[in-house]
Amino acid sequence: xxxxxxxxxxxxxxxxxxxxxxxxxxxxxxxxxxACSVHEYTGTFTGQPVRFKMTSVCGHVMTLxxxxxxxxxxxxxxxxxxxxxxxxxxxxxxxxxxVKFLQVxxxxxxxxxxxxxCDKEGENICFEVLDAVLPVMNKAHGGxxxxxxxxxxxxxxxxxxxxxxxxxxxxxxxxxxxxxxQELDLRIGCAFTRFQTKYFQGKYGDLxxxxxxxxxxxxxxxxxxxxxxxxxxxxxxxxxxxxxxKVNADKDRTLLLDWDRVRVFDREIAQMFLNIxxxxxxxxxxxxxxxxKAKQRPLALNTVEMLRVASSSLGMGPQHAMQTAExxxxxxxxxxxxxxxxxxxxxxxxxxxxxxxxxxxxxxDTVKQLLAEGINRPRKGHDAGDHPPITPMxxxxxxxxxxxxxxxxxxxxxxxIATVSHDCKYLQSTIxxxxxxxxxxxxxxxxxxxxxxxxxxxxxxxPEDNLxxxxxxxxxxxxxxxxxxxxxxxxxxxxxxxxITLMEKHGIGTDxxxxxxxxxxxxxxxxxxxxxxxxxxxxxxxxxxxxxxxIDAELVLPTIRSAVEKQLNLIAQGKADYRQVLGxxxxxxxxxxxxxxxxxxxxxxxxxxxxxxxAATGKPLSRCGKCHRFMKYIQAKPSRLHCSHCDETYTLPxxxxxxxxxxxxxxxxxxxxxxxxxxxxxxxxxxxxxxYNHPPFRDMKKGMGCNECTHPTCQHSLxxxxxxxxxxxxxxxxxxxxxxGPKWKVACNRCNVVAHCxxxxxxxxxxxxxxxxxxxxxxxxxxxKAKSPLPGGETQHIGCVFCDPVFxxxxxxxxxxxxxxxxxxxxxxxxxxxxxxGRRPLGKPSSRRPKDKMSALAAYFV
DNA sequence: GCAAGGTC
Numbered sequence: 001x002x003x004x005x006x007x008x009x010x011x012x013x014x015x016x017x018x019x020x021x022x023x024x025x026x027x028x029x030x031x032x033x034x035a036c037s038v039h040e041y042t043g044t045f046t047g048q049p050v051r052f053k054m055t056s057v058c059g060h061v062m063t064l065x066x067x068x069x070x071x072x073x074x075x076x077x078x079x080x081x082x083x084x085x086x087x088x089x090x091x092x093x094x095x096x097x098x099v100k101f102l103q104v105x106x107x108x109x110x111x112x113x114x115x116x117x118c119d120k121e122g123e124n125i126c127f128e129v130l131d132a133v134l135p136v137m138n139k140a141h142g143g144x145x146x147x148x149x150x151x152x153x154x155x156x157x158x159x160x161x162x163x164x165x166x167x168x169x170x171x172x173x174x175x176x177x178x179x180x181x182q183e184l185d186l187r188i189g190c191a192f193t194r195f196q197t198k199y200f201q202g203k204y205g206d207l208x209x210x211x212x213x214x215x216x217x218x219x220x221x222x223x224x225x226x227x228x229x230x231x232x233x234x235x236x237x238x239x240x241x242x243x244x245x246k247v248n249a250d251k252d253r254t255l256l257l258d259w260d261r262v263r264v265f266d267r268e269i270a271q272m273f274l275n276i277x278x279x280x281x282x283x284x285x286x287x288x289x290x291x292x293k294a295k296q297r298p299l300a301l302n303t304v305e306m307l308r309v310a311s312s313s314l315g316m317g318p319q320h321a322m323q324t325a326e327x328x329x330x331x332x333x334x335x336x337x338x339x340x341x342x343x344x345x346x347x348x349x350x351x352x353x354x355x356x357x358x359x360x361x362x363x364x365d366t367v368k369q370l371l372a373e374g375i376n377r378p379r380k381g382h383d384a385g386d387h388p389p390i391t392p393m394x395x396x397x398x399x400x401x402x403x404x405x406x407x408x409x410x411x412x413x414x415x416x417i418a419t420v421s422h423d424c425k426y427l428q429s430t431i432x433x434x435x436x437x438x439x440x441x442x443x444x445x446x447x448x449x450x451x452x453x454x455x456x457x458x459x460x461x462x463p464e465d466n467l468x469x470x471x472x473x474x475x476x477x478x479x480x481x482x483x484x485x486x487x488x489x490x491x492x493x494x495x496x497x498x499x500i501t502l503m504e505k506h507g508i509g510t511d512x513x514x515x516x517x518x519x520x521x522x523x524x525x526x527x528x529x530x531x532x533x534x535x536x537x538x539x540x541x542x543x544x545x546x547x548x549x550x551i552d553a554e555l556v557l558p559t560i561r562s563a564v565e566k567q568l569n570l571i572a573q574g575k576a577d578y579r580q581v582l583g584x585x586x587x588x589x590x591x592x593x594x595x596x597x598x599x600x601x602x603x604x605x606x607x608x609x610x611x612x613x614x615a616a617t618g619k620p621l622s623r624c625g626k627c628h629r630f631m632k633y634i635q636a637k638p639s640r641l642h643c644s645h646c647d648e649t650y651t652l653p654x655x656x657x658x659x660x661x662x663x664x665x666x667x668x669x670x671x672x673x674x675x676x677x678x679x680x681x682x683x684x685x686x687x688x689x690x691x692y693n694h695p696p697f698r699d700m701k702k703g704m705g706c707n708e709c710t711h712p713t714c715q716h717s718l719x720x721x722x723x724x725x726x727x728x729x730x731x732x733x734x735x736x737x738x739x740x741g742p743k744w745k746v747a748c749n750r751c752n753v754v755a756h757c758x759x760x761x762x763x764x765x766x767x768x769x770x771x772x773x774x775x776x777x778x779x780x781x782x783x784x785k786a787k788s789p790l791p792g793g794e795t796q797h798i799g800c801v802f803c804d805p806v807f808x809x810x811x812x813x814x815x816x817x818x819x820x821x822x823x824x825x826x827x828x829x830x831x832x833x834x835x836x837x838g839r840r841p842l843g844k845p846s847s848r849r850p851k852d853k854m855s856a857l858a859a860y861f862v
Numbered sequence: 863g864c865a866a867g868g869t870c
Contacts, residue, residue, distance in 0.1 A: 010867080010869060035869090060869080073864085093870085185866050
């Protein structure tokens with residue numbers, strides 16, 4: 001029997017589609033990556049009995065990146081990224097092993113049906129899947145067609161079965177347009193990001209952002225926030241005047257009337273109207289009206305609307321809201337939360353999900369009534385062909401979900417109930433008055449039937465006093481006539497909800513990526529989230545956007561993306577050649593880039609106003625090994641040391657504290673060592689600022705401290721302080737922290753393992769000898785006589801932390817020691833690790849010429 | 863270390 005291999009875009013869809021096509025009779029098992037499942041059933045295909053194998057990928061299989069050597073920032077000129085730098089496709093998520101998974105499952109199959117989402121990205125993934133699977137599938141005989149594309153617009157029985165009955169072919173042009181987008185985004189984004197970052201980070205010490213990124217989505221997103229900021233800054237309040245009239249309605253009630261001119265900006269004119277109207281004693285009714293109006297029930301919920309409400313009403317950021325929604329989805333409480341669709345398919349079972357809510361403590365009454373009286377069809381929304389609107393799938397209580405998950409779930413559920421409820425109906429009454437020549441109105445609303453506002457009380461029409469019944473010609477006595485002086489107010493900072501709306505309107509990002517872009521501009525320190533989830537741009541954000549405006553406004557305008565997308569659509573429609581469009585667009589941006597680089601002084605002028613030059617930032621900390629002057633420690637991200645005399649910058653480990661290390665110096669380069677520490681309970685180690693940036697030995701990499709240094713004799717090195725192989729990670733070595741007394745610690749130089757030992761010991765040293773049993777270095781421990789925990793009141797002991805029975809009680813490594821390879825049993829695995837490794841003779845010095853004097857010195861030393 | 867787009 002032949003086999004048909006079928007692939008969907010995500011595991012949930014593979015399952016739903018297989019269920020529909022197999023009419024529920026399928027057998028399922030997890031794939032080798034643990035994320036995707038395979039669903040099997042038998043049926044017929046092109047008129048023959050076959051076995052179907054339905055599975056999925058998890059989004060894109062591949063991602064685009066530069067060849068490795070073009071990812072070295074200091075070695076590659078960003079301008080090269082526009083054309084010279086070659087790109088390669090890498091597995092998007094190596095942990096998922098997607099290519100291997102597809103090959104294992106697809107091997108020996110005869111046909112493939114692609115069920116990826118029906119958008120351009122999905123079409124592109126089709127070809128990623130084919131690239132992986134075609135080589136291992138059975139070869140076609142006699143030109144028989146083996147590759148099929150299913151096109152569907154919703155996950156309903158009819159749609160899926162129709163798609164299966166009318167299989168087509170994957171669209172290569174659409175896929176190519178995505179390839180082009182990927183390459184453009186990568187080349188443009190990385191070139192500008194690297195240039196900006198290096199340029200400004202090399203100049204200013206207090207930028208407080210380790211990355212000054214640029215992107216066709218994130219930059220316009222920031223642009224919206226700064227645009228609002230500029231409006232606020234340039235706002236000049238204007239004074240205006242309003243007439244306000246009060247008339248007596250009943251004995252004890254007055255009506256407030258609104259002036260039909262609303263307001264005037266000229267005091268004298270306002271005064272004139274006041275003078276005229278003040279002469280009148282009565283207001284005359286000119287007209288009355290009573291209209292029944294409706295407030296529409298909401299459209300069914302899609303992702304973007306959910307994110308807007310989560311931000312504006314629940315105070316939850318888009319990223320957090322999305323994570324919460326995903327959890328609710330995987331736990332079966334709601335339907336798939338990433339959808340653009342606001343329209344339920346005709347045959348969607350609305351009553352099922354509603355019945356689930358019929359006994360809910362909060363809304364049972366409303367739901368029961370709806371079920372009894374019949375639900376209202378949801379309004380006609382937009383069908384994007386992806387997933388049904390976000391729908392609660394099973395009832396949940398506050399206690400069950402708790403916190404934000406509950407609040408989001410409650411909103412989603414109330415929204416769903418509202419979409420099948422009736423509109424809110426109310427009566428709007430208006431009375432038009434004339435006072436002298438001027439007209440005034442007064443209106444009021446009375447609810448006729450609350451409809452959906454019952455379940456969404458925050459949407460309800462506020463109760464207002466009834467207007468008096470009257471008719472044309474009636475008069476009311478004026479009780480007060482006055483002129484109010486007011487001022488126009490500046491707009492407030494953009495709310496996240498407004499930003500989402502703007503992004504959606506301009507096509508910046510997608511439902512899935514909008515939260516990511518907003519998160520990016522927060523993390524890069526371009527904007528901060530203020531109360532009410534308003535986004536306030538930082539100095540850095542403002543300077544960047546103003547700089548782009550000054551040099552090339554297109555870099556920040558939202559049109560930049562849509563212009564490129566127009567070109568990409570031409571590729572998708574087969575009207576333009578992929579290579580030509582790509583080459584042409586890259587050429588334009590390359591010119592823009594060069595112009596930007598040449599004009600960067602314009603942005604720099606703005607930077608100077610807000611930020612301080614490197615040389616003027618930070619406080620003196622440690623001495624430079626070259627000029628022996630003090631270097632300054634710059635704490636703002638990315639923290640580093642700067643020698644203003646040599647004009648050199650040395651990066652430091654991030655997220656911790658840096659102190660001078662007793663003015664001790666590195667024997668290789670004479671730089672003063674600094675001590676990095678992750679906090680009082682964490683680990684700390686000394687490092688040489690020079691070696692950290694320019695590894696002195698061949699077997700060392702950038703970013704290594706003394707605890708990884710293979711210097712054979714330096715008292716701070718791994719060779720001298722290393723104890724033994726780490727108890728948890730594969731490659732680390734436990735190193736004595738010489739600064740940790742009296743609460744002594746050994747810490748792994750790779751992972752986060754920290755072990756406390758020998759509390760209150762007076763001195764702990766690493767001895768020259770190693771343990772005969774496990775090869776770990778012996779420790780030489782001295783206690784004060786009064787405090788010694790050693791047997792027989794001894795004050796000194798030399799032994800192995802892993803094996804010595806005397807030390808067992810003094811080392812908090814208990815669980816750790818039990819994990820040590822020595823005690824795990826097994827035939828002497830991983831020989832030659834640990835201390836022996838630290839002491840291993842170093843490899844021969846590099847035969848290549850060292851690149852500078854310091855490296856020459858280091859090489860010589862070895 | 864960089865983009866944006868899928869999804870886990």
